[in-house]
Amino acid sequence: MNRRQINTTKTGELSLIKRVPKPPDGMKGVALDWWNKKCADLIKEGYLTSLVLESLESYCNVLADMAYIREKINKLTPSDNFFRWQKAYNEANKLQITMAREFGFTSTSANKVERPKEKKKKDWLDLI
Numbered sequence: 001m002n003r004r005q006i007n008t009t010k011t012g013e014l015s016l017i018k019r020v021p022k023p024p025d026g027m028k029g030v031a032l033d034w035w036n037k038k039c040a041d042l043i044k045e046g047y048l049t050s051l052v053l054e055s056l057e058s059y060c061n062v063l064a065d066m067a068y069i070r071e072k073i074n075k076l077t078p079s080d081n082f083f084r085w086q087k088a089y090n091e092a093n094k095l096q097i098t099m100a101r102e103f104g105f106t107s108t109s110a111n112k113v114e115r116p117k118e119k120k121k122k123d124w125l126d127l128i
Helices: 029-044 053-074 082-102
Strands: 008-011 014-019
Touching: 029 053, 053 082
Parallel strands: none
Antiparallel strands: 008 014
């Protein structure tokens, strides 16, 4: 696994990431666009942790594969094997949906994922 420096805030065992981390080595194009978008979304939701990064990398790569397959389908001629590409797209789409639900990347599944809480500094008023 690629080790990269990330800006984090410690929350027990998890590290809450506060800035979009450097993308994995070799990530480019559509996958990189999705990486930046999803990282920003997850940071905003207070959900991007060091544990999510590896899953997020796979998720972004699947989305990039779907974009590639969609582009291929749009350029097919009548003599090409449409069904082969459509089957590949459907399989990638199933995987994308499963991953999004499992890791809380959709609006409906995000509520089911427990988010780390930042430790609050104790205020002297809390002692009263």
